[in-house]
Amino acid sequence: MNLADVLSLFSLPFMQRAVLGGVLLGILGGILGSFLILRRLSLFGDTVGHSAMLGVVLAALLELPATWTLIGFTVAFGLGVIYLIDRTDLGSDTVLCISLSGSIALGTIGFSYLKGYRGNLLSILFGDILAISNTDLILLSLLLAVTLAWIIISLPEQILLTLNSDLALVKGVPVRSHRYFFIVLLSITIALTIRAVGILLVNGFLVIPAASARLICQQFVPFLATAAGIGAFSGVMGMVISGAIDLPSGPSIVLVQLFGFLAVALWCRQS
Amino acid sequence: MHSNLSVTQPIVTVENLSVMRGEYLAVDNVSFELLTGTHTAIIGPNGAGKSTLIKSVLGLVEKRAGEIRLFNSTGKQSKRFKPEIGYIPQKFLFERTFPLTVSELVGLGLNNKQWWYSSKRKRDSIYQALEQVHLTKQAQQKIGTLSGGELKRVLLAYCLVVPRRLLVLDEALAGVDATGEMEFAALLHNLKQEHNWTILEVSHDLDLVSRYCDSVICMNRRLLYQGSPNTTLTPENLLQIYGSLVSPTCHHHEPSRRTESF
Numbered sequence: 001m002n003l004a005d006v007l008s009l010f011s012l013p014f015m016q017r018a019v020l021g022g023v024l025l026g027i028l029g030g031i032l033g034s035f036l037i038l039r040r041l042s043l044f045g046d047t048v049g050h051s052a053m054l055g056v057v058l059a060a061l062l063e064l065p066a067t068w069t070l071i072g073f074t075v076a077f078g079l080g081v082i083y084l085i086d087r088t089d090l091g092s093d094t095v096l097c098i099s100l101s102g103s104i105a106l107g108t109i110g111f112s113y114l115k116g117y118r119g120n121l122l123s124i125l126f127g128d129i130l131a132i133s134n135t136d137l138i139l140l141s142l143l144l145a146v147t148l149a150w151i152i153i154s155l156p157e158q159i160l161l162t163l164n165s166d167l168a169l170v171k172g173v174p175v176r177s178h179r180y181f182f183i184v185l186l187s188i189t190i191a192l193t194i195r196a197v198g199i200l201l202v203n204g205f206l207v208i209p210a211a212s213a214r215l216i217c218q219q220f221v222p223f224l225a226t227a228a229g230i231g232a233f234s235g236v237m238g239m240v241i242s243g244a245i246d247l248p249s250g251p252s253i254v255l256v257q258l259f260g261f262l263a264v265a266l267w268c269r270q271s
Numbered sequence: 272m273h274s275n276l277s278v279t280q281p282i283v284t285v286e287n288l289s290v291m292r293g294e295y296l297a298v299d300n301v302s303f304e305l306l307t308g309t310h311t312a313i314i315g316p317n318g319a320g321k322s323t324l325i326k327s328v329l330g331l332v333e334k335r336a337g338e339i340r341l342f343n344s345t346g347k348q349s350k351r352f353k354p355e356i357g358y359i360p361q362k363f364l365f366e367r368t369f370p371l372t373v374s375e376l377v378g379l380g381l382n383n384k385q386w387w388y389s390s391k392r393k394r395d396s397i398y399q400a401l402e403q404v405h406l407t408k409q410a411q412q413k414i415g416t417l418s419g420g421e422l423k424r425v426l427l428a429y430c431l432v433v434p435r436r437l438l439v440l441d442e443a444l445a446g447v448d449a450t451g452e453m454e455f456a457a458l459l460h461n462l463k464q465e466h467n468w469t470i471l472e473v474s475h476d477l478d479l480v481s482r483y484c485d486s487v488i489c490m491n492r493r494l495l496y497q498g499s500p501n502t503t504l505t506p507e508n509l510l511q512i513y514g515s516l517v518s519p520t521c522h523h524h525e526p527s528r529r530t531e532s533f
Contacts, residue, residue, distance in 0.1 A: 170329050222370075
């Protein structure tokens with residue numbers, strides 16, 4: 001495929017929506033993923049992502065709208081998991097593994113009760129960024145606006161509670177409210193990202209750009225900006241590569257993130 | 272923000288405080304007062320409830336019974352004085368690659384409004400605090416590159432960046448070498464004099480307690496002794512507290528620095 005073909009491909013509305021969706025998801029993933037990895041919650045993203053299978057099955061069984069059911073389910077599941085982590089003496093990794101296994105078991109059983117064509121459900125494993133709709137873009141834009149507003153209003157508090165929650169509590173930071181609101185934003189982001197890249201790759205969007213930025217940044221605000229920038233850049237590059245050589249779009253974006261991370265890690269090691 | 276506390280009034284009053292940690296009564300019916308401008312150490316063996324006691328005073332751990340008055344206020348009323356409390360925790364764990372510089376960490380001590388000040392105004396406040404702990408050269412270093420002693424001084428600068436009246440330290444010198452300990456203790460003492468801080472600290476170093484503290488609380492879940500280092504750190508008391516005689520140097524202090532706070 002030559003350059004003219006690629007350019008004409010990106011003149012198609014569904015491709016433009018996909019690129020814009022990739023950029024918005026990349027920025028959101030970069031920002032929220034930065035806090036996710038510093039708060040050692042990487043496994044949380046994976047758990048909520050995989051639990052989404054149960055949400056999708058519930059939506060199909062109860063004949064509810066898929067997007068809104070998935071959002072509601074991931075938020076409820078995420079808050080439930082954090083509540084369990086807070087209220088039990090078990091380690092967070094233990095609670096996350098229990099929740100992950102339980103939700104997949106329930107999802108699989110629910111799946112077996114579904115009658116008729118199941119192809120749409122299987123697509124949740126891999127997602128389809130080309131199917132991003134205008135409604136999805138509006139939701140993503142709203143979510144990004146709320147996330148940015150929240151960061152701007154409370155950035156020093158967020159950094160402090162990420163670094164040491166006791167210091168934050170003594171300063172009077174509402175640690176619990178901030179934590180739970182972060183989980184709500186993260187869960188909605190995961191639900192919307194799953195529609196684009198699927199259950200199996202959703203955590204890549206959250207963890208890889210932030211991990212790359214963490215290797216190269218000394219200061220916090222540049223770290224957040226770099227993670228968001230890497231996420232957005234990967235979204236565009238992944239779509240261009242997938243269009244140019246006809247590869248699946250979601251995995252192409254994650255591969256761009258991965259190669260970016262490897263390049264940064266190698267560069268850091270040498271310097 | 273400042274309450275009308277006079278110098279002779281207690282800045283912290285703890286009455287009949289009991290705190291549970293799970294099924295375990297970690298603090299049992301403890302009472303004490305801290306007067307403004309005094310330096311008080313809590314000592315006792317491991318598991319004596321010292322950290323639980325100060326965490327309860329700070330509101331980090333819920334109490335089972337008793338009353339805690341901070342700046343002459345209780346409960347929700349005392350929350351408005353939180354910005355006047357500095358805290359240095361025993362453990363300050365983070366990953367080496369945490370993307371935060373020394374000056375950024377000190378800047379987190381500012382209140383939210385100050386944090387968004389023009390960069391010069393904010394930088395000046397941060398550098399003044401770092402200057403007082405002799406760490407201006409490290410301002411742009413990542414916090415993961417600091418030694419244990421340097422990190423504790425950065426936390427002290429975090430407390431210094433806004434005016435505080437009460438400083439609470441939970442074994443702040445744990446993991447710091449002997450030289451670092453002496454430097455930190457001397458620095459803390461000088462800053463206390465300069466800023467008229469009231470200090471409450473958990474310590475295991477009886478030599479430093481004897482040298483710098485005005486009063487000592489000896490506890491083993493219950494309050495055993497309280498008073499000046501002269502009267503509390505006696506061989507008989509230490510034998511009862513620790514089960515053996517410890518730190519025989521604990522009486523080489525300068526009595527002129529002491530005032531009774533109980």
